[in-house]
Amino acid sequence: MKDRFNLYRFASPATFYPFAGTLIPYFVAVSVVFGLAGLWLGMLVAPTDFQQGEGYRIIFIHVPASWMSMFIYLVMAGWAAIGLAFNTRLSGMMAQALAPTGALMAFLSLLTGALWGKPMWGAWWVWDARLTSELILLFLYIGYMALTAAIDDPRRADKAGGLLLLVGVVNIPIIYFSVKWWNTLHQGSSVNLAKSSMATTMLWGMLLMAMCFWMYSIAVALMRVRTIMLERERHTDWVKAELLGKAGEEK
Amino acid sequence: MLKIITAVIGRDLKLAMRRQADIVSALFFFVIVVSLFPLGVGPEPDLLRKLAPGVLWVAALLATMLSLPRLFADDHRDGTLEQLALAPHPLGLVVTGKVIAHWLVSGLPLALIAPVLGIQFDLSADALLVLTFAILIGTPALSGIGAIGAALTLGLRGGGVLLSLLVLPLYIPVLIFGAGAVDATVTGLGGEGHLSLLAALTFASLGFAPWASAAALKIALE
Amino acid sequence: MIHWNSFSDFIAMGGYGFYVWGSFGATVLIMAIEPIAVARNRKSTIARLKRQLRAETRNTAE
Numbered sequence: 001m002k003d004r005f006n007l008y009r010f011a012s013p014a015t016f017y018p019f020a021g022t023l024i025p026y027f028v029a030v031s032v033v034f035g036l037a038g039l040w041l042g043m044l045v046a047p048t049d050f051q052q053g054e055g056y057r058i059i060f061i062h063v064p065a066s067w068m069s070m071f072i073y074l075v076m077a078g079w080a081a082i083g084l085a086f087n088t089r090l091s092g093m094m095a096q097a098l099a100p101t102g103a104l105m106a107f108l109s110l111l112t113g114a115l116w117g118k119p120m121w122g123a124w125w126v127w128d129a130r131l132t133s134e135l136i137l138l139f140l141y142i143g144y145m146a147l148t149a150a151i152d153d154p155r156r157a158d159k160a161g162g163l164l165l166l167v168g169v170v171n172i173p174i175i176y177f178s179v180k181w182w183n184t185l186h187q188g189s190s191v192n193l194a195k196s197s198m199a200t201t202m203l204w205g206m207l208l209m210a211m212c213f214w215m216y217s218i219a220v221a222l223m224r225v226r227t228i229m230l231e232r233e234r235h236t237d238w239v240k241a242e243l244l245g246k247a248g249e250e251k
Numbered sequence: 252m253l254k255i256i257t258a259v260i261g262r263d264l265k266l267a268m269r270r271q272a273d274i275v276s277a278l279f280f281f282v283i284v285v286s287l288f289p290l291g292v293g294p295e296p297d298l299l300r301k302l303a304p305g306v307l308w309v310a311a312l313l314a315t316m317l318s319l320p321r322l323f324a325d326d327h328r329d330g331t332l333e334q335l336a337l338a339p340h341p342l343g344l345v346v347t348g349k350v351i352a353h354w355l356v357s358g359l360p361l362a363l364i365a366p367v368l369g370i371q372f373d374l375s376a377d378a379l380l381v382l383t384f385a386i387l388i389g390t391p392a393l394s395g396i397g398a399i400g401a402a403l404t405l406g407l408r409g410g411g412v413l414l415s416l417l418v419l420p421l422y423i424p425v426l427i428f429g430a431g432a433v434d435a436t437v438t439g440l441g442g443e444g445h446l447s448l449l450a451a452l453t454f455a456s457l458g459f460a461p462w463a464s465a466a467a468l469k470i471a472l473e
Numbered sequence: 474m475i476h477w478n479s480f481s482d483f484i485a486m487g488g489y490g491f492y493v494w495g496s497f498g499a500t501v502l503i504m505a506i507e508p509i510a511v512a513r514n515r516k517s518t519i520a521r522l523k524r525q526l527r528a529e530t531r532n533t534a535e
Contacts, residue, residue, distance in 0.1 A: 081453060136420050136423060139416075139419075139420040140420055142416065143416045143417040143420060146413055146416050146417075147403060147404070147413060147416075147417060150404070150407045150408065150409060150413055154472075156471070156473065159470040159473075160403050160467060160471070163399075163403065163463065163466055163470065164399075164403055164464075165469050167421070167463055168401055168421075170459070171424075174452070175420075175421075175423055175424055178423065178424035178427045178428065178429065178448075179423070180428070181431075182384050182427045182431065183455050185431065186280050187433075245295060251265060
């Protein structure tokens with residue numbers, strides 16, 4: 001019965017589950033609206049970059065994907081801190097639901113970085129400080145997912161994963177500065193993917209795309225957390241009611 | 252406080268002495284991996300001198316990983332760990348002792364044998380000295396960070412591979428500054444900056460990692 | 474207001490077409506596949522849980 005007590009104390013899955021279900025379509029809709037607006041500004045209106053030609057338009061996905069990959073890791077670490085401090089069930093589920101999306105964002109950031117690097121640097125991969133840090137971030141995501149997948153007991157998986165996230169978050173600045181230092185010692189890349197001198201339309205396009213990615217991430221994470229909730233809470237009454245009541249209904 | 256730490260170190264060293272073969276195997280792993288590189292890339296001294304810092308450090312990282320899964324596993328199996336967790340003194344101190352003992356049997360031998368391997372790579376006397384010193388002050392950080400991974404993966408299937416997935420990305424700063432110190436000495440820039448940052452990493456991780464590991468152990472023992 | 478003179482200019486992206494459209498294509502692909510995979514996983518999880526639940530209730534009834 002201790003489980004039940006913790007369960008209902010903060011955010012109980014029984015109330016969060018339907019709540020998330022109603023929210024998902026709104027996040028999807030908002031994401032599509034932001035995405036269309038961002039694409040319109042970025043791909044149709046924004047002028048050519050004087051240095052990088054039209055190739056710079058990759059930033060409209062590269063930068064949002066990079067931001068999201070870092071932001072999602074921070075959010076996961078935030079959930080982990082809440083989970084370890086207050087022993088809430090929801091936090092571990094949220095962290096696990098966010099991880100694959102964060103890893104995909106890191107992957108997208110690397111992929112678009114490579115596609116940008118080929119015409120600009122003449123190579124698919126350059127050991128640039130940002131790309132290298134992004135790669136290490138992807139490793140951290142993979143480590144987290146591997147650890148939580150290897151632990152059968154969900155409570156232990158949540159806690160061990162949460163601790164790993166906190167250790168990772170402490171290490172990320174150290175890793176970033178060491179990689180940056182290493183990079184300046186060995187070589188400096190002249191062209192940079194996100195420059196500060198940008199036309200306002202470019203900046204707005206990028207921000208709109210970032211909002212689109214953000215809302216998308218929330219929607220997918222909520223979808224994933226609902227499945228995790230059903231799985232984890234399968235012995236509770238509300239899940240049984242959910243399964244029997246809404247027979248076969250699918251969102 | 253010091254008493255607890257020294258007692259744990261003494262106990263772990265005594266246990267390690269009963270399994271000297273493990274220490275020697277990890278050491279030979281280091282020697283063999285390092286010796287494979289010239290066979291893979293060719294014997295040109297210029298190239299080897301350039302590669303040496305990175306190769307020696309990566310091999311040191313991997314050799315440290317080998318002994319990590321056993322850091323807590325044996326104590327876990329015979330129930331000692333649970334008793335230590337229930338004891339009145341903080342578990343973090345116990346882990347500090349275990350980390351230091353781990354360094355004494357894994358990191359220290361690596362530092363002692365590294366200059367011999369450095370000669371194979373045609374490193375100068377200066378570079379050999381810096382290499383030894385860098386491995387000496389860098390490996391405690393590896394033992395400390397590794398202890399977190401060892402505690403998180405305690406008792407899991409496929410623990411060893413999982414452990415390396417978790418820990419190797421966190422080793423990157425140590426690798427960068429450790430290899431950077433030797434590299435800077437080879438190119439004549441001087442490795443003092445790198446070495447002081449390496450020492451800072453070691454102090455930070457020895458202060459922080461045992462407590463994180465203790466928390467991870469408590470999660471694993473629940 | 475629109476930056477492009479013709480549709481073919483838009484597709485060519487000033488010679489960067491492959492890289493720009495490759496990036497956008499990969500993104501669209503991932504953002505389509507991920508939700509589909511999540512939805513599929515959800516469907517199969519629900520089906521499995523239902524099967525388990527039915528098996529349990531049958532056992533207790535007997």
